[in-house]
Amino acid sequence: MKLKKVLALVLALALVCTAFAACGSEPANNGSSAPANSSGAASTPADSSAAEPSTGAVSYPGTPGDDEITINFGQEEKLNTLTMTYSHCFSLLKHIMVNLVQLDENDNVIPGVATEWTVSEDGLNYSFKLRNDMKWTNGEPVTANDFTYAWERLLAPETGGNYAYFAYIFKNGQKYNKGECTADELGFKAVSDYELEVTLESPTPYALFTFAFGSLAPVNQKFYEEVGADNYMTEAQYFNTNGAFNLTEWVHDDHITLEKNADFVDADKVSLNKINCKMIKDSAAALAAFQAGELDVATLNAQGREVIEAEGYPMLHYSDGGEFHLLFNNENPVLKNANIRKALSLAFDREAFIAAIAKGSNEPATSFTTGVNGVNGNPFRDDVAAEYGTLFEKNAKPEEAKAAWEQGLKELNMTSEEAAKQISINTGDSDDAVTQGAFMQEQFRTNLGIEIDVHSMATKAQSDARDNGDYAIDFTAWGPDYNDPMTFLDMWVTGGGNNSVKYSNPDYDALIAEAGSTADLQKRQENFLKCEKMIADECPIAPVYWRMRDYVVSEKINDGFWRTTFTDYNFTYTTLK
Amino acid sequence: MWKYVLKRIGYAVITLFVLVTLTFFTMQLLPGDPFTGEKKVPEEVLQSIKAKYGLDKPVFEQYVMYMGNCLHGDLGDSMVTRRPVTTLLLGSFSVSFDLGMRALLFAFIGGVLLGIVAAVKRGTPWDTVTMIVALVGVSVPSFIVASVLQLFLGLQLPRATGIKLFPVTGWDGFASTVLPTFAMGFGSLATISRLMRTSMLDVLGSDYIKTARAKGISNKRIIWKHAVRNAVMPVVTVLGPITAGILTGGFVVENIFAIPGMGKYFVQSVQQTDYFLISGTTILYGGLLIVCNLAVDLVYGFIDPRVKLGKEEA
Numbered sequence A: 001m002k003l004k005k006v007l008a009l010v011l012a013l014a015l016v017c018t019a020f021a022a023c024g025s026e027p028a029n030n031g032s033s034a035p036a037n038s039s040g041a042a043s044t045p046a047d048s049s050a051a052e053p054s055t056g057a058v059s060y061p062g063t064p065g066d067d068e069i070t071i072n073f074g075q076e077e078k079l080n081t082l083t084m085t086y087s088h089c090f091s092l093l094k095h096i097m098v099n100l101v102q103l104d105e106n107d108n109v110i111p112g113v114a115t116e117w118t119v120s121e122d123g124l125n126y127s128f129k130l131r132n133d134m135k136w137t138n139g140e141p142v143t144a145n146d147f148t149y150a151w152e153r154l155l156a157p158e159t160g161g162n163y164a165y166f167a168y169i170f171k172n173g174q175k176y177n178k179g180e181c182t183a184d185e186l187g188f189k190a191v192s193d194y195e196l197e198v199t200l201e202s203p204t205p206y207a208l209f210t211f212a213f214g215s216l217a218p219v220n221q222k223f224y225e226e227v228g229a230d231n232y233m234t235e236a237q238y239f240n241t242n243g244a245f246n247l248t249e250w251v252h253d254d255h256i257t258l259e260k261n262a263d264f265v266d267a268d269k270v271s272l273n274k275i276n277c278k279m280i281k282d283s284a285a286a287l288a289a290f291q292a293g294e295l296d297v298a299t300l301n302a303q304g305r306e307v308i309e310a311e312g313y314p315m316l317h318y319s320d321g322g323e324f325h326l327l328f329n330n331e332n333p334v335l336k337n338a339n340i341r342k343a344l345s346l347a348f349d350r351e352a353f354i355a356a357i358a359k360g361s362n363e364p365a366t367s368f369t370t371g372v373n374g375v376n377g378n379p380f381r382d383d384v385a386a387e388y389g390t391l392f393e394k395n396a397k398p399e400e401a402k403a404a405w406e407q408g409l410k411e412l413n414m415t416s417e418e419a420a421k422q423i424s425i426n427t428g429d430s431d432d433a434v435t436q437g438a439f440m441q442e443q444f445r446t447n448l449g450i451e452i453d454v455h456s457m458a459t460k461a462q463s464d465a466r467d468n469g470d471y472a473i474d475f476t477a478w479g480p481d482y483n484d485p486m487t488f489l490d491m492w493v494t495g496g497g498n499n500s501v502k503y504s505n506p507d508y509d510a511l512i513a514e515a516g517s518t519a520d521l522q523k524r525q526e527n528f529l530k531c532e533k534m535i536a537d538e539c540p541i542a543p544v545y546w547r548m549r550d551y552v553v554s555e556k557i558n559d560g561f562w563r564t565t566f567t568d569y570n571f572t573y574t575t576l577k
Numbered sequence B: 001m002w003k004y005v006l007k008r009i010g011y012a013v014i015t016l017f018v019l020v021t022l023t024f025f026t027m028q029l030l031p032g033d034p035f036t037g038e039k040k041v042p043e044e045v046l047q048s049i050k051a052k053y054g055l056d057k058p059v060f061e062q063y064v065m066y067m068g069n070c071l072h073g074d075l076g077d078s079m080v081t082r083r084p085v086t087t088l089l090l091g092s093f094s095v096s097f098d099l100g101m102r103a104l105l106f107a108f109i110g111g112v113l114l115g116i117v118a119a120v121k122r123g124t125p126w127d128t129v130t131m132i133v134a135l136v137g138v139s140v141p142s143f144i145v146a147s148v149l150q151l152f153l154g155l156q157l158p159r160a161t162g163i164k165l166f167p168v169t170g171w172d173g174f175a176s177t178v179l180p181t182f183a184m185g186f187g188s189l190a191t192i193s194r195l196m197r198t199s200m201l202d203v204l205g206s207d208y209i210k211t212a213r214a215k216g217i218s219n220k221r222i223i224w225k226h227a228v229r230n231a232v233m234p235v236v237t238v239l240g241p242i243t244a245g246i247l248t249g250g251f252v253v254e255n256i257f258a259i260p261g262m263g264k265y266f267v268q269s270v271q272q273t274d275y276f277l278i279s280g281t282t283i284l285y286g287g288l289l290i291v292c293n294l295a296v297d298l299v300y301g302f303i304d305p306r307v308k309l310g311k312e313e314a
Helices: A002-021 A045-049 A087-096 A144-155 A164-169 A173-177 A207-211 A221-227 A283-291 A302-311 A338-346 A350-358 A380-388 A398-412 A416-421 A431-448 A459-467 A486-492 A506-517 A521-538 B002-029 B043-052 B059-071 B085-120 B125-139 B142-161 B175-204 B207-214 B219-231 B233-247 B251-256 B263-271 B275-303
Strands: A068-072 A101-103 A109-111 A114-119 A125-130 A188-192 A195-199 A245-251 A255-260 A274-278 A297-300 A316-328 A424-427 A453-456 A473-478 A541-553 A557-559
Touching: A068 A297, A087 A245, A087 A255, A101 A207, A109 A114, A109 A207, A144 A164, A144 A173, A144 A188, A144 A195, A144 A221, A164 A173, A164 A207, A164 B043, A173 B043, A283 A297, A283 A302, A283 B142, A283 B251, A297 A302, A302 A541, A316 A338, A338 A398, A338 A431, A338 A521, A338 A541, A350 A431, A350 A541, A380 A521, A398 A416, A398 A431, A424 A431, A424 A459, A431 A453, A431 A473, A459 A473, A486 A506, A486 A521, A506 A521, B002 B059, B002 B275, B059 B275, B085 B125, B085 B175, B085 B219, B085 B233, B085 B263, B085 B275, B125 B175, B142 B175, B142 B251, B175 B219, B175 B233, B175 B251, B207 B219, B219 B233, B233 B275, B251 B263, B263 B275
Parallel strands: A068 A274, A424 A453, A424 A473
Antiparallel strands: A101 A109, A114 A125, A125 A195, A188 A195, A245 A255, A255 A274, A297 A541, A316 A473, A316 A541
16 A cells, blocks of 8 residues: 555656656747847848739738738747847837837937937937936836936846846946945936936947847836835736837737837827737747738748748848857866867858758858848958958868868877867757758768767757866857947957957957047957958858848738848838738 | 545545645745846846745745745746746646646547457457557657648648648637647557457456357447446556546646647646745646546446445554
8 A cells, every 4th residue: 555655756857857758848839038139230221122912823911901010020028128039039129118229220320219319429428318208118207317217227126127237337336236336326317207318338339229228128116116126027017118109918929919109209100000919939929920911921941941931921031140160178187178179160061051950041050140231331240351352162171171170180299080089069959950960960971971960959058068168069140239349359368258268368368448538430340350360260160150030921911011130120110002 | 435535535635735845845946046047137127036935934934935825726827928827837737737637538438439449359350550540649749649640631731632620829719739749648548459359358358248148148239338348447547647647737738739728738837936836836746646546446436346445544
């Protein structure tokens, strides 16, 4: 009898364990859950206005209703401006909230609550004039205090805001977050209800861009204190916003409804009455919903792209600023050698990788940085190409790769087998990740003649290994936080928080440090270009591809929306046919 | 009998306690924490987030705090969505429960009927057809059933005929429940029908049925009044675990039809190392399993008067 009870207990436990173990594969990423705000301005407006349907056999008329659209929000995440972190959430926010300044369809800064502003010569002081006719949902006027209050809350340690460090651009921002100074020492002040003064920690060319970022959205103090920090923006009734739409319904994990805000200052420019945001996580399900007329927009994965291509329905694309690269652990006994790293990079066929694995409109990465503009307002990666041509080859160069490999072996005084044994590739455990690992293995086998092991592991285990430097080669991505090459290039400074390859070069550090402090924008650009060259020469990493997103819109939608690097989607001013 | 029930409830509480304790300590072994991601945040920011959830304290202290809160019905906040785990689970469980009950009814009624038909018409085409259906049901996984239904009934049918019967995604109105219910229940229906057939054949060959036949009782009456009641016993036995499994949601089916159920939390919580959500789902699933098994034991007593609950203890 006793044995039976023990057995029953063990069985119950085993059942629970199987329930957890049952599903290992990740749901397909439908495009909007890249960590952090992705940003950049590589997409052209032509991308979004090219929504003319072809005269092909297939037609997707879209959802019913002539003044509303239905889009896919994807996975539910928190929407509190002070704690949220996902780009698809920041995009939703742009429909309901207006920041001090905002981004237009080319990711350029345009007025928001602030109508005009001046910047001091040293680039440290900003003074903003705010419009006086804007109202919150609760009827309160939008004033300068709403910004200073929001920024103070963002920086307050008890808020636990993941993106508090975006407010480190303000003077004493970091000190306040660490609890080392008081709120009145912070670098912002409401001079009057409609005048705001800001002092920065150091000259920051992309400061205005940061003011448009969702984490720095205003918060109405009265409302925030009424509902409490824990409730704020967690249910529909706890939203108090100032944008073109109001969030009127939030059925968790199912849908969010945005309804036109009749009191919005630019309400006459908004022609939609309603935006329904469904939460479909699975890309295949989202495509099926689009095809069945339940969605007006669907982001496509590789399979979805093939379906739409076969049907001949027009597809749209945008660059989300994602850059995928191989990380080489620079402290690995073999990978510490630059020639070895270079050999691996040369042995990797980027075009073949896109054709076989990444698919879609993705582009081979011929340099590192993407999605952000250089000093002249052109895409920085074009500046790099103009200066140096192709820094990373699109196709594998087996001969050059072997030469570099031999050179590296000589310097390390090792045989090829000995070296290969020290190297392995870490990948995730999704189907895609496992295929990627196999592809890399095959590349190095064919083009270098070496055998490398692949270790497939859960995503968290993979990032843990990366953080602890417990890996040799890893495959990962980066996306820009703001429209400036710095968001990519400062990653590889000695001791940098995201420098998981542990690359260290005093010259590189000096170039970045100088770029961070100088007010000479041309000098900055020169330094950034030199950094790109240095990455190509020493290969602390090997860029693989720049991501492009493919998506479709229904024939119901006419124009007025955009999807760019720094705006996952914005349908505020969409017009219908 | 009440003594027996009380005793079982006592065991259930102990089981749950052990379950939660084990889960709490084993999940600390998961690599990473809820806040590790692709992008590093400054150390001080990470510290203040951890402090918000009490993760800066020693593990044992966290455990005592957590257990204390559990007793008050507070399962903590999800570290990813920052909403209370109880709200999260109850909201999504109600959807999964709704879907699960439909699937369960469909599987039970359909499975028992198919099993009876197959057994009574043994050796005829009826038997062959129903058992082929059962074989398909057992061997084809639910995600394929779901995808096939979605493609043909949700997408192709309206394209071919212009009549839209079932929405492809969502959980809104009866039409949206049909396909998921079928996808979810089909596998269990197959299991039940096979079990029912075997057990029915067993019963039909037994002496008391022969006696009944000899006495000239109608075939209909024999089957429904005398055979089914005995034959259904093994089905009821498997119903316990099936119920717990179906009610807590099928991750795959819910994912394919974008249904806001709780199936996804079993997977997501572990992937995201969302500590309180992991233990929350464990408590719910474990509790449900215990309740279902208890219910099955009690139901035995009603179906089969020979089963005397708690007799050995009395």
